[in-house]
Amino acid sequence: EAQVTQNPRYLITVTGKKLTVTCSQNMNHEYMSWYRQDPGLGLRQIYYSMNVEVTDKGDVPEGYKVSRKEKRNFPLILESPSPNQTSLYFCASSLRGGSSSYNEQFFGPGTRLTVL
Amino acid sequence: GNSVTQMEGPVTLSEEAFLTINCTYTATGYPSLFWYVQYPGEGLQLLLKATKADDKGSNKGFEATYRKETTSFHLEKGSVQVSDSAVYFCALREVKTSYDKVIFGPGTSLSVIP
Numbered sequence: 001e002a003q004v005t006q007n008p009r010y011l012i013t014v015t016g017k018k019l020t021v022t023c024s025q026n027m028n029h030e031y032m033s034w035y036r037q038d039p040g041l042g043l044r045q046i047y048y049s050m051n052v053e054v055t056d057k058g059d060v061p062e063g064y065k066v067s068r069k070e071k072r073n074f075p076l077i078l079e080s081p082s083p084n085q086t087s088l089y090f091c092a093s094s095l096r097g098g099s100s101s102y103n104e105q106f107f108g109p110g111t112r113l114t115v116l
Numbered sequence: 117g118n119s120v121t122q123m124e125g126p127v128t129l130s131e132e133a134f135l136t137i138n139c140t141y142t143a144t145g146y147p148s149l150f151w152y153v154q155y156p157g158e159g160l161q162l163l164l165k166a167t168k169a170d171d172k173g174s175n176k177g178f179e180a181t182y183r184k185e186t187t188s189f190h191l192e193k194g195s196v197q198v199s200d201s202a203v204y205f206c207a208l209r210e211v212k213t214s215y216d217k218v219i220f221g222p223g224t225s226l227s228v229i230p
Binding site: 004031033035040041042043044045048050056058059090092096102103104105107108109110 | 122148150152158159160161162165167205207209211215216217218219220221222223
């Protein structure tokens with residue numbers, strides 16, 4: 001089954017304790033992206049990757065890191081989480097190339113993070 | 117920079133009512149436009165899309181037309197059902213050689229009552 005998986009689905013942590021949220025897709029997509037969803041703000045892009053070893057900042061990258069060492073995986077790293085990073089996080093992937101702006105994104109189920 | 121604006125919600129409608137959710141955008145180039153839907157407790161999934169001016173996307177009775185002259189992509193459905201209750205997001209994607217960003221609107225929550 002074609003899918004995007006995220007782990008963990010729920011996480012409660014404390015300020016300053018480094019954490020990683022994993023994201024994996026099995027559709028051989030070049031493009032992967034991380035978003036955070038907050039009430040009234042919709043989804044905001046944190047980082048995206050157009051291919052292996054190519055990453056770029058989205059609109060809200062502060063406090064986050066990413067890496068793309070393999071095509072299928074795109075982990076999100078919070079080196080020192082703070083309470084304002086409490087949010088619902090989504091990973092997404094899509095094809096790229098040709099008229100790639102037309103390609104839809106496929107979303108993971110989300111990770112609800114609480115930073116105390 | 118690029119942006120997407122959606123009508124404020126929440127929207128509450130009776131079953132079989134007509135639905136319109138307004139979406140307008142600003143973009144420097146020629147983006148593709150999307151409507152995604154998020155059912156309670158789930159991730160987003162594509163509802164429909166359009167890639168160029170005057171294109172109409174449609175799916176499950178929903179329609180939206182890419183209007184370049186008014187920079188709009190309004191979502192419509194002639195007769196909503198209780199199962200359409202969800203949050204709807206308008207989005208644009210603009211791609212260049214070194215740039216590939218997706219911008220979402222804030223979302224519009226729809227509740228359909230029997």
